[in-house]
Amino acid sequence: xxxxxxxxxxxxxxxxxxxxxxxxxxxxxxxxxxxxxxxxxxxxxxxxxxxxxxxxxxxxxxxxxxxxxxxxxxxxxxxxxxxxxxxxxxxxxxxxxxxxxxxxxxxxxxxxxxxxxxxxxxxxxxxxxxxxxxxxxxxxxxxxxxxxxxxxxxxxxxxxxxxxxxxxxxxxxxxxxxxxxxxxxxxxxxxxxxxxxxxxxxxxxxxxxxxxxxxxxxxxxxxxxxxxxxxxxxxxxxxxxxxxxxxxxxxxxxxxxxxxxxxxxxxxxxxxxxxxxxxxxxxxxxxxxxxxxxxxxxxxxxxxxxxxxxxxxxxxxxxxxxxxxxxxxxxxxxxxxxxxxxxxxxxxxxxxxxxxxxxxxxxxxxxxxxxxxxxxxxxxxxxxxxxxxxxxxxxxxxxxxxxxxxxxxxxxxxxxxxxxxxxxxxxxxxxxxxxxxxxxxxxxxxxxxxxxxxxxxxxxxxxxxxxxxxxxxxxxxxxxxxxxxxxxxxxxxxxxxxxxxxxxxxxxxxxxxxxxxxxxxxxxxxxxxxxxxxxxxxxxxxxxxxxxxxxxxxxxxxxxxxxxxxxxxxxxxxxxxxxxxxxxxxxxxxxxxxxxxxxxxxxxxxxxxxxxxxxxxxxxxxxxxxxxxxxxxxxxxxxxxxxxxxxxxxxxxxxxxxxxxxxxxxxxxxxxxxxxxxxxxxxxxxxxxxxxxxxxxxxxxxxxxxxxxxxxxxxxxxxxxxxxxxxxxxxxxxxxxxxxxxxxxxxxxxx
Ligand code: MOS
Numbered sequence: 001x002x003x004x005x006x007x008x009x010x011x012x013x014x015x016x017x018x019x020x021x022x023x024x025x026x027x028x029x030x031x032x033x034x035x036x037x038x039x040x041x042x043x044x045x046x047x048x049x050x051x052x053x054x055x056x057x058x059x060x061x062x063x064x065x066x067x068x069x070x071x072x073x074x075x076x077x078x079x080x081x082x083x084x085x086x087x088x089x090x091x092x093x094x095x096x097x098x099x100x101x102x103x104x105x106x107x108x109x110x111x112x113x114x115x116x117x118x119x120x121x122x123x124x125x126x127x128x129x130x131x132x133x134x135x136x137x138x139x140x141x142x143x144x145x146x147x148x149x150x151x152x153x154x155x156x157x158x159x160x161x162x163x164x165x166x167x168x169x170x171x172x173x174x175x176x177x178x179x180x181x182x183x184x185x186x187x188x189x190x191x192x193x194x195x196x197x198x199x200x201x202x203x204x205x206x207x208x209x210x211x212x213x214x215x216x217x218x219x220x221x222x223x224x225x226x227x228x229x230x231x232x233x234x235x236x237x238x239x240x241x242x243x244x245x246x247x248x249x250x251x252x253x254x255x256x257x258x259x260x261x262x263x264x265x266x267x268x269x270x271x272x273x274x275x276x277x278x279x280x281x282x283x284x285x286x287x288x289x290x291x292x293x294x295x296x297x298x299x300x301x302x303x304x305x306x307x308x309x310x311x312x313x314x315x316x317x318x319x320x321x322x323x324x325x326x327x328x329x330x331x332x333x334x335x336x337x338x339x340x341x342x343x344x345x346x347x348x349x350x351x352x353x354x355x356x357x358x359x360x361x362x363x364x365x366x367x368x369x370x371x372x373x374x375x376x377x378x379x380x381x382x383x384x385x386x387x388x389x390x391x392x393x394x395x396x397x398x399x400x401x402x403x404x405x406x407x408x409x410x411x412x413x414x415x416x417x418x419x420x421x422x423x424x425x426x427x428x429x430x431x432x433x434x435x436x437x438x439x440x441x442x443x444x445x446x447x448x449x450x451x452x453x454x455x456x457x458x459x460x461x462x463x464x465x466x467x468x469x470x471x472x473x474x475x476x477x478x479x480x481x482x483x484x485x486x487x488x489x490x491x492x493x494x495x496x497x498x499x500x501x502x503x504x505x506x507x508x509x510x511x512x513x514x515x516x517x518x519x520x521x522x523x524x525x526x527x528x529x530x531x532x533x534x535x536x537x538x539x540x541x542x543x544x545x546x547x548x549x550x551x552x553x554x555x556x557x558x559x560x561x562x563x564x565x566x567x568x569x570x571x572x573x574x575x576x577x578x579x580x581x582x583x584x585x586x587x588x589x590x591x592x593x594x595x596x597x598x599x600x601x602x603x604x605x606x607x608x609x610x611x612x613x614x615x616x617x618x619x620x621x622x623x624x625x626x627x628x629x630x631x632x633x634x635x636x637x638x639x640x641x642x643x644x645x646x647x648x649x650x651x652x653x654x655x656x657x658x659x660x661x662x663x664x665x666x667x668x669x670x671x672x673x674x675x676x677x678x679x680x681x682x683x684x685x686x687x688x689x690x691x692x693x694x695x696x697x698x699x700x701x702x703x704x705x706x707x708x709x710x711x712x713x714x715x716x717x718x719x720x721x722x723x724x725x726x727x728x729x730x731x732x733x734x735x736x737x738x739x740x741x742x743x744x745x746x747x748x749x750x751x
Contacts, residue, residue, distance in 0.1 A: 005475040006468075006708070009643035013486065014466045018230070026200040026228045027187050031258035034189065035064055037110045037248055038117035039267055040124040042093075045102035045133035045672035046336045049126055052097075056123035057109055062116035066124070067108040067251050069097045075250070078215045080307055080339070081240050082149075084593065086212020088240035088273055089339040091306040094247050099128060100305065101338045102135070102673040103270025108247045110259055133336035135672035137277040137302045144300045144331035147310035153318075155384050156325030158283075161294035165285030168294075169361040173282060173354035174739040177302065177665035178275040179268075179677075180343060181684055184232025186242060186268045190249040191258035196223045197249055203228035203489065204239040204459050205498030210491045211592030212241035213249065221592055228489040234461035236342025237273050239500045244271055269677035273341020274665065276302040276311075280354035284361075290368045292323040292377045297355060299347075303332040307339040313347020316432050316607065317355035319384050320394065321377040326384055336672050342500055344655065345715040348433055349722070353659075356429035356723035357738060360730070370428050370727075371407060374398045374611075382605035390604040390704035393635035394430065397611040397698055401428070401633040404694060405613035414734035423618040425732025431610030431634065431720025433502060435711040437597040439577035439589050440507035441494040444473055444515040446523075447569040448562040450547065452477055452484040454515075458496025458508040459489050463714055464644025465504050469512045471641060472708065476516035478544055494573050498594035502608070502712025505640055509708040510576035518572035520544055523561050526570070533560055578602075578706060604704045608711040610634035612653070612720035616728040623744045625729060627657050628691035630721060635698040637711035642697070645713050649695045652717015658685035659718065660725040661741050683741075 017023040040057075054066045072094040079085025093104040107124050111117040134142060162168060188201035197217060203209050206226035214221040231238060244261055252259040263271060283296040297314040314328035330347070345352075363370045378395050381388050402408070410426045411417050417424040442456035454473050460466045470484040487493060497507040524539040526532055527549050533556040534542065534549065542551045549556050562570055577586045578597045585595040599605065614630040632653050639645045662683035666676040676682045702709045722740055729747060730736045737746045 005471045005481055006640055008471065008641065010467060010471065010481055010641055012464060012467045012644065013470050014460065023230045025184060025230045025232055026202045027189065027262060029189055029200045031189060031191050034258040034260055035110050035112060035255065036114040036117045037108050037251060037259050037261040038114065038121040039105045040107040040109065040121040041103045041267055041270065042099045042106050043126065044099055044128045044130045045135060047099050047128045047130040049097040049099065049106060050129050051127040052106065053125040054107060057120040060116065060120035060123055062112035063109060063120045065110040065251055065255050067094060067247060068106065069094055073250055075216045075246065076218050078212050080309060081208060082309060085215065086208040086241045086592065088242050088341055089304065089307055092243045092246060101270060101336055102671065103267065105244065105247060105271060108251055110251050110255060114262065133672035135335055135337050135667050136669045137279060137333060139669065142333050142335060144333050145308065147330050147332050148308050150310060150312055150330060152329045153315055153384060154327040158294050158296050158325045158327045161325035162283055162285050165293040166288035167362065167365045168283065168285035169358050169365055170283045171358055171361060171738055173280045173357055175278050175350045175353060176740065177277040177667065178343060178663045179665050179682060180235060180237035180272060180274065181679060181682065182233025182235060182237065185263055185265060186244065186272045187262040188245045188248050189258060189260040190245065190252040192253050195219060196225065198225045199245065199249065200227050201245055202231050202238045204231065204234040204461060204500055205594055206457050206489055206491045207495045207592045208498055208594055209241045216246055217249065224491065226491050228459065231459060231461045234499065235344045236346060236500060239342050239498060240273065242272055265679065266677045269665070269674050270338060273339065275343035275346065276340035278350040280350060282354050282358040284358045286362055286366055290366050290373055290376055292321045294325040295323050296327045297351060298329045299351065300331045300333050302337060302340065303334050304337055304339040305334045308332055308334065309339055311347035313351035315384065316348050316434055317351040319382055320379060320430050320432055322379045322383065324383065344652065344718050345433060348715065348719050349659065352432065352719040353722045353740065356720065357726050360427070360727040361736065369412065371398060371402050385605050387603065387605045390606040391637065391700045391702035393698050393700050394609045397609050397633040397635055400696060400698060401611040401613050401631050404633065404696065405631045407613060414731055423620055423732040425616040425618065425728035427724045427728025427731055428611065428613045429720045429723035429727060431612050431632065431716050433608050433716035433719055434599065435506065435606035435608055435705055436501040436503050437578045437602065437705055438497040438503035438507040439575060439581060439586060439595055440497040440511040441573065441575040441589060442496060442508060442511040442515050443494050443571055443573040444512060444519050445569055445571040446477060446519060446558065446562060448559045450479055450483050450559065452479055454484060454486040454512055455493040456488055456496035456508055456511065457491050457493045458504055459499040461499055463504065463648055464641055465508065467644055468505060468640040469508060472509050472512045473516050476513055477520065478547055495589050501596065502714035503596065505710040505712050506706055507576065509640060509710055510706045511574060513708055514574035514576045515572045518574050519570060522570055522572055523558060524549055526561050526565065527556055576706065606705050606711065608634065608636045608713065608716045610716055610720055612724040614721060614724045614728050616725060616732055618732045623747050625661055625742065627725060631694045632717065633696045633698060634713065634716060635700045636713045637700050637702045637705060638709040639697050640710050645697060646695045648713045649717040650693050652715065653693055653721050654685055654690055656718045656721030657689055659740055660722040664741050
C-alpha cells in the first residue's frame with residue numbers, strides 16, 4: 001500500500017470550484033418560492049419595548065410577515081454549546097419585549113425581495129423604557145464571577161515563590177473586544193417540508209446546529225437537516241446556532257415558504273458572536289540564573305448577563321515551561337452585551353499575549369536572551385497536570401525559528417538597531433495550542449471503476465478538509481488522489497466532529513482512515529467468502545497491493561470483488577474515538593454532539609508547539625509600526641498536507657498582526673453600543689500590512705493522539721505573533737505596551 005499520499009502538498013481538491021464560482025455556499029442556495037428577511041434592531045441596550053409600531057412595515061410593498069415578540073412562537077429553551085446544547089446565546093430576542101443588548105433584533109420582516117424587507121424593517125418604530133446599561137470591561141460596579149465548570153488551577157506555592165524569587169515581573173495586560181469579519185456574512189435559509197426543517201447555514205458543525213434546532217422546535221433530530229458544504233470563513237463564529245436562524249425558521253414555518261436572511265455586517269456585530277474583552281494580571285518570577293520559579297495568571301473577560309461563558313486559556317500559557325509553582329484563575333464579568341463566542345484560539349490568544357509578554361519582560365529584567373531562557377526552561381513534562389507529553393518539540397521550533405530569522409545578529413539593547421532612519425525591533429514568543437482529541441465519523445464507498453466517495457458531516461472552513469480526507473482515503477485504499485471525491489457539511493452524512501478547537505485534522509482523518517480500513521476488511525471478507533474469487537484463503541492473510549487483494553500466489557483485483565457486490569459498490573461507515581474516551585461520550589456524536597476526550601481523562605498531555613519571530617520597523621517621528629517579516633516554526637504532529645498546513649498557519653499569523661496592531665471593537669460606554677460595526681472603522685490586516693511570512697513545520701511522531709497522528713493547526717498560528725510584536729515594539733522603542741492594539745499613541749516619545 002502506498003504510503004506517500006498523506007503529507008503531499010497537493011492543491012486543494014475544491015480549489016477550482018471555489019475560484020470559478022462552482023462551489024455553492026450555504027447562502028448561495030436558491031429554494032423555490034424563497035422569501036427574504038431583514039431585521040430591525042434595538043436602539044437602546046437595556047430595558048423593555050413600550051411600543052412597537054409595525055403598521056407601516058406591514059403595509060409596505062411585498063411584505064408577508066412582520067415577526068415580533070407579539071406573534072413569535074414561544075419555543076423551547078436550548079443550552080449553550082459548552083453545556084451540551086447547540087446554541088450561541090441561550091436568550092432569544094424575538095420571544096419577549098425585553099432588550100438585553102444594543103442592536104439586538106426587535107423584529108424580523110419577511111418580504112418578496114431583500115430590498116422590500118430592508119425597506120419595511122426601516123419603517124418600524126420602537127419606544128423603550130430604558131435602564132442604564134454597562135458594556136465596557138473595567139466599568140466601576142461590575143463584579144467578576146467564577147467561570148462555571150472551570151476550576152482554578154494551581155501547583156506548588158506561588159505566593160512563596162514570588163516572595164523568594166530573585167527577579168520578578170508583575171503587570172496587567174488587556175485585549176479589547178474583537179469581532180468576526182469573515183468575508184462570508186452570517187445568515188441562513190430555512191424551509192419546512194411538512195414537519196421537517198431544512199436549513200442552509202454557514203456552519204462549522206451542522207450536527208450541533210441541528211441538535212439545537214431540534215430542541216428549540218421540539219422536533220426529533222432526524223427531522224432537521226442542516227447543510228453547509230462550504231464556509232467562507234468560520235474561525236469559531238460559525239460554530240454555534242445563532243438566534244437569527246431560529247427567527248428565520250419560525251417565520252418560514254408561519255408563512256409556509258422558504259425564507260432567507262443575509263445579516264448585514266453592521267447587524268452581525270451585535271447579533272453574532274465575538275471575542276470578549278479581557279484584562280489579565282500576570283506575575284512571573286525567576287531565580288538569578290534565569291530559572292522560572294512562578295507563573296500566576298488571572299484573567300477577567302466579559303460575558304453576557306444570560307450566559308456565564310468564559311474560555312479557558314491560561315492553562316496552556318503556564319504549561320510551556322518547567323515551572324514548579326503556577327496558578328491560573330479565570331473569571332467572567334457579566335454585562336449588557338450579547339454572549340461572546342469562539343474566535344480563533346478563544347482563551348489562548350489573550351493568555352499567550354499576556355504571558356509571553358511577561359516572559360519577555362522577565363528576560364529583560366534578567367538581562368537574558370529570550371532564546372537562552374527557553375533553552376533552560378523547557379518543560380520536560382506537563383508539570384501542571386503531572387503527565388508526560390505525547391510529543392514535545394518546543395525547543396526544536398525555537399532553535400529552527402531563531403536560525404531562520406537570524407536572531408544571533410540581534411543587538412539586545414532597546415532602540416539599538418536602526419536601518420535607513422527607521423527603528424528596528426526584533427521580538428519573539430512561543431506559540432501553543434492544546435491538541436483536543438475529538439471523535440468523528442465518516443463513510444467510504446468504493447465502486448468497481450475505482451471511484452472512491454467519502455462522506456462526513458464534518459466541515460471544511462477553507463482549512464483543507466476536502467483535500468486531506470481525500471488523501472487519507474486514497475492512501476488507505478491504494479487509489480490515486482484524483483479518484484476520491486469528498487462530500488462534507490450535511491447532517492445526512494455520518495456525524496463528523498464540530499470544526500472547533502482545531503480538531504478536524506485529527507478526528508476526521510482518523511474516522512476516514514477507519515472507514516477505509518473497514519472497507520478493505522469487508523472486501524477481503526467478500527473475496528474469501530464461499531463462492532468468492534479467493535474462497536478458501538484466510539482474510540487476514542490478504543494484502544491490498546496495486547488495486548488488488550493478494551494472498552500468496554493468488555490475487556484478485558478490487559474491481560472484480562466490487563462488481564460482484566450489489567450496485568457494484570461497497571461502503572463502510574466508521575466512528576473513530578480515542579481509546580481513552582469514555583463509552584457514553586462516544587454516543588454523543590450520533591446524538592448531534594461533538595465529544596472531545598476531556599484532557600484531564602487523557603493519560604498523556606498533548607499540545608501543538610511553535611515559535612514566532614517578528615521584525616517591526618517604526619518611523620521615529622510618526623511612530624507608525626510596520627511588520628516587514630515574520631517567521632513561524634510549528635510542530636503539529638504529522639502534517640497531512642504541507643500546502644494547506646502552511647496556509648492555515650500563515651492565516652493565523654496574518655490575523656495576529658491585525659490582533660496586535662489594528663483590531664478593536666469600539667463601544668460607546670454611555671449608550672453601551674458598538675460604534676464601529678463596519679469594515680471601514682473596524683480595522684483588519686490587509687495585504688499592505690503584511691510583509692514576508694515564513695512558515696515551517698517540524699516533523700513530529702505522536703502515537704498517542706490517534707493512528708493518523710495529526711495535531712490541529714487551525715488556531716496555533718494566531719497565538720504567538722501578537723506577543724512577539726509587542727516584544728519587538730519594546731525592542732525598537734524601549735516602550736512596553738501591554739495591550740492590543742498597539743497604536744501610534746502608545747509609543748510616542750516621552751514629552
Ligand atoms: Mo475555533 S475558535 O474553536 O473555531
